[in-house]
Amino acid sequence: MKSPETKSLNFLENIIEEDIRNNKNSGIILTRFPPEPNGYLHIGHAKSICLNFGLAQKYNGKCNLRFDDTNPTKEEEEYVNSIMEDIRWLGFDWENRLYYASDYFDQLYEWALKMVKEGKAYVDDQSSEIISEQRGVPTRPGIESSYRKRTVTENLDLFERMKKGEFPDGTRVLRAKGDMSSPNMHMRDPVMYRIMHATHHRTGNKWCIYPMYDYAHGQSDYLEGITHSICTLEFEIHRPLYEWFLDNLIETEYRPRQYEFARLNLSYTVMSKRKLLELVKDGYVKGWDDPRMPTISGMRRRGYTPEAIRNFAEKVGVAKRENVIDVGLLEFTVREHLNKIAPRIFAVLDPVKVIITNYPEGKIENLHLEVNPEDPELGYRDVPLSREVYIEKEDFMEDPPSKFFRLGPGREVRLKGAYIIRCESFKKDDAGNIQEIYCTYDPETKSGSGSQKKVKGTLHWVSAKHAIDAEIRLYDRLFINEFPDEVEQEELDFKVNLNPGSLKVITGKIEPGVKDAKPSDKFQFQRLGYFCVDSDSTEGKLVFNRTVTLKETWTKLKDKTD
RNA sequence: UGCCCGAUGGUGUAACUGGCAACACGUCUGACUCUGAAUCAGAAGAGUCCAGGUUCGACCCCUGGUCGGGCAACCA
Numbered sequence: 121m122k123s124p125e126t127k128s129l130n131f132l133e134n135i136i137e138e139d140i141r142n143n144k145n146s147g148i149i150l151t152r153f154p155p156e157p158n159g160y161l162h163i164g165h166a167k168s169i170c171l172n173f174g175l176a177q178k179y180n181g182k183c184n185l186r187f188d189d190t191n192p193t194k195e196e197e198e199y200v201n202s203i204m205e206d207i208r209w210l211g212f213d214w215e216n217r218l219y220y221a222s223d224y225f226d227q228l229y230e231w232a233l234k235m236v237k238e239g240k241a242y243v244d245d246q247s248s249e250i251i252s253e254q255r256g257v258p259t260r261p262g263i264e265s266s267y268r269k270r271t272v273t274e275n276l277d278l279f280e281r282m283k284k285g286e287f288p289d290g291t292r293v294l295r296a297k298g299d300m301s302s303p304n305m306h307m308r309d310p311v312m313y314r315i316m317h318a319t320h321h322r323t324g325n326k327w328c329i330y331p332m333y334d335y336a337h338g339q340s341d342y343l344e345g346i347t348h349s350i351c352t353l354e355f356e357i358h359r360p361l362y363e364w365f366l367d368n369l370i371e372t373e374y375r376p377r378q379y380e381f382a383r384l385n386l387s388y389t390v391m392s393k394r395k396l397l398e399l400v401k402d403g404y405v406k407g408w409d410d411p412r413m414p415t416i417s418g419m420r421r422r423g424y425t426p427e428a429i430r431n432f433a434e435k436v437g438v439a440k441r442e443n444v445i446d447v448g449l450l451e452f453t454v455r456e457h458l459n460k461i462a463p464r465i466f467a468v469l470d471p472v473k474v475i476i477t478n479y480p481e482g483k484i485e486n487l488h489l490e491v492n493p494e495d496p497e498l499g500y501r502d503v504p505l506s507r508e509v510y511i512e513k514e515d516f517m518e519d520p521p522s523k524f525f526r527l528g529p530g531r532e533v534r535l536k537g538a539y540i541i542r543c544e545s546f547k548k549d550d551a552g553n554i555q556e557i558y559c560t561y562d563p564e565t566k567s568g569s570g571s572q573k574k575v576k577g578t579l580h581w582v583s584a585k586h587a588i589d590a591e592i593r594l595y596d597r598l599f600i601n602e603f604p605d606e607v608e609q610e611e612l613d614f615k616v617n618l619n620p621g622s623l624k625v626i627t628g629k630i631e632p633g634v635k636d637a638k639p640s641d642k643f644q645f646q647r648l649g650y651f652c653v654d655s656d657s658t659e660g661k662l663v664f665n666r667t668v669t670l671k672e673t674w675t676k677l678k679d680k681t682d
Numbered sequence: 683u684g685c686c687c688g689a690u691g692g693u694g695u696a697a698c699u700g701g702c703a704a705c706a707c708g709u710c711u712g713a714c715u716c717u718g719a720a721u722c723a724g725a726a727g728a729g730u731c732c733a734g735g736u737u738c739g740a741c742c743c744c745u746g747g748u749c750g751g752g753c754a755a756c757c758a
Contacts, residue, residue: 128696128705156758191757248756257754259684293756303685305754314756333758357686357753380687382751387693435706437695441688442751449694449707459720494720525718534716567716578716647717674718 130438132171132379136179136348145347145374149181152346153207153214154221154337156188157199157321159393160408160415161206163429163450164384170433171381172350173212184344185214189222190336192320200321202408206416211426217344221336222322224343228331229283231339231369232294232312236275240368241312242268243278244295251293254300255308261301262308268297282315285328289315296335298364306361310334338362339369341376349376352383353440384436385444388597389414390604390614404618405598411654411665412598412622422595423642423652423667425461428454447597451668458642458650458667463491463498466536466580467630467645467664469592471510473584474527476541478560479507484583487567489537492644501633505538508584510629512647515579516557518546523677525577527557533577536646540565540575580646587629590662593654594624630662637662644670 129137140147151172155165176183185207189195207214235241244251244267256262270278282292294313302308312335317328341349349362359378366375385391390399391414399405399413408415411422419429432453436445485505491498511527520528527533532542541559549555565571601617634643639655649669657663 128698130695134699154758158758188758194757251756252754255754257684259754261684262754290756303753305685308754311756316756330756332756337758353687354752355758359686382688435694437706439688439695443694446693446707452707455719464717493717523718536716538716540716575716577718580717644717644719647719649719670717670719672718677718 131440132175132348132350132381132438133178135379136175139347140179148345148347149176149179150184150345150347151176151181151350152184152186152219152341152344154186154188154340154351155203156191156194157196157203158191158194159199159397160417161203162391162393162396162416163386163389163414163419163432164391165206166210166416166429167384167433167436167438168350168352169207169210169212170430171438174430174433175348175350181347182217183212183214184217184219184346186219186221186340186344188333188337188340189220189320189322190331190333192316192318192330195321197321202417206420209420209426210416210429219340219344220322221331221340222320224336224340225323225327225331227343228336228339232279232331232335233276235296235312235368236279236294237272238368239272239297241294241296242270242275243282244268244293244309245291248290248293251295251311255305256300258303258305264300265295265309268295268309279313282313282329283327285317287315289317291315294329296365298361304357304360306334306358307364310361334358334361335365338366338376338378341378342366342370342374345374346376349378351378351380353380356380380440381438382440382442385442386414386447386450387444387602388447388599388604390599395614398615399598404615411593411595420640421652421654422665423458423640423650424454425457425642428457431457444603454650454668455671458644460494461492462642462644462650463501464489464493464644464646465501465631465634466503466582467590467592467628467643467648467651468510468512468580468582468587469594469626469628469645469648470513471582471629472513472516472554472557474509474511474541474557474559474581476507476509476559476561477544481507483507485538487537503537503631503633504583504586505535506583506585509535509581510584510587511535511557511579511581513554516543516546516554518554526579527559527577531577532575533579534565534567534575535561535581536578537567538581539563539567540571540573580648582629582631584629586632588632588635588662589627590630590664592626592628592651592664592666594626594666596622596624598622628664630664635662642667 153172173183244265254263293311295309298307298309300308313329316330409417409421487503488500515526517528534540539561541561544558546557547555565573599617600619604614604617637653639653641653650667651664654663654665
């Protein structure tokens with residue numbers, strides 16, 4: 121029978137366990153995470169990072185970090201730094217195994233030479249337009265380049281001169297002699313090298329010819345001794361080529377093997393680098409680390425924790441079918457983690473004043489409230505109470521329905537951690553807005569006093585004279601539509617689905633004890649959600665980002681009865 | 683008209699490689715509660731894309747369809 125404690129394996133784990141059983145590669149597991157340093161990492165990359173490093177960890181292997189920097193015109197140092205920071209922050213370590221595809225340029229060149237000498241590669245003088253045309257279409261075979269039958273001597277000479285910089289960009293390429301009639305487009309004489317007179321972020325001006333991805337990746341894997349080269353589905357059709365190059369170049373029995381999985385898609389989110397770049401460039405968000413962005417840096421700033429993201433990656437699973445994960449799952453994993461670690465505080469975002477008429481003028485009580493009921497070890501914090509407090513405007517209704525467990529004329533609620541108060545009256549301005557609420561408190565009901573009196577509702581509050589102001593940035597989903605790419609008319613794009621209310625900035629009142637909080641400090645504003653101190657905070661002014669609200673069953677209830 | 687993948691509750695993943703479908707999120711009840719949170723207890727929800735076949739028995743194997751995705755950068 122099935123033993124419940126054996127967790128089921130995903131298809132990659134199955135493959136790896138099978139390989140270990142067969143002692144393939146002497147049982148060694150070596151994966152790699154191969155980002156191109158041309159942009160910031162996002163939650164989709166996080167899935168891949170967790171997969172590659174996670175698999176290595178699980179099977180006693182290692183995972184290399186290798187920057188796939190074969191295109192100097194797109195890649196920059198700035199990105200390699202942010203990528204390394206993000207991976208470390210996620211909690212993974214490549215130790216001394218930091219590599220670059222550019223580390224292998226010499227070897228790759230030697231191998232190309234070998235292919236030329238063996239008549240397996242040739243220099244093509246045609247333009248990319250012509251080459252592309254000759255390549256044909258998937259349903260129809262291509263035709264061979266007229267340069268395909270150049271002699272080895274001529275190819276050697278030309279390739280040498282390409283390397284020396286004798287030809288301008290785009291005038292010649294080195295191509296492998298594949299099969300122009302292959303049903304797999306990638307096998308139709310793939311380009312191995314192109315001319316680019318560009319400064320590379322690591323090799324400087326040493327090269328003016330650069331290898332293509334297909335020619336570089338498999339060999340890089342081979343040189344590092346990668347056993348399982350895991351990439352996303354769109355590379356599946358590249359695999360025959362990946363293997364073909366290796367078979368033509370390598371004599372040893374060892375081969376890295378490429379496996380493909382389905383990339384992560386998230387509802388209410390766009391994930392493509394191009395679209396994210398557009399959001400940044402055109403000012404729809406304030407930068408790559410805008411807390412609304414699905415980038416690792418954005419999520420970090422938003423208040424996500426590495427644990428939450430890793431757990432999310434775990435829960436999402438790995439398979440080969442297209443998928444769209446509900447952002448709700450991501451929100452669940454942050455709440456789950458933050459619930460355990462975030463200190464609780466009171467913060468009133470939309471304040472209305474409550475005057476406790478029978479509370480002595482000038483009296484201040486110092487209340488001791490739990491930092492986090494989920495973790496008693498964290499102890500207590502001090503919260504001052506005085507005659508005037510702020511509560512949330514929406515916690516008072518002039519004419520509340522019976523299911524409204526909060527304040528209303530004649531109703532009683534508990535001020536959390538303090539006393540039960542009863543609303544006696546209230547004052548409105550000419551426009552009908554509630555200005556002040558007058559309550560009496562019952563001194564017998566102090567929290568912790570053992571009072572048996574029960575009320576249905578408990579409110580968070582903050583002492584009016586002690587509260588400090590803070591800027592609060594209320595973030596919401598960046599897109600209105602579950603599938604941002606879904607648009608009504610052809611000429612529109614994902615930007616029409618942008619949520620105009622994805623950021624609301626307000627000034628809130630927070631309890632005084634947190635005035636020295638530091639950027640990235642995380643709190644639960646009780647009854648509201650999880651918030652994180654933003655790096656925009658200054659000496660006298662705290663700025664908070666809302667990471668995520670608490671689960672809101674009340675909102676649902678309310679909507680249902682409306 | 684080619685080639686390569688894939689298809690299991692609303693979503694995602696699983697089913698010891700053939701033994702009558704499980705877990706998580708979500709949803710809905712109810713309990714508890716000094717956070718309408720958390721926690722706890724429970725429920726609904728798929729008969730596994732379709733049609734054949736093999737088999738005592740099929741989500742799993744075979745055949746043929748259907749639908750979805752990918753492949754035609756000197757990008758990765």
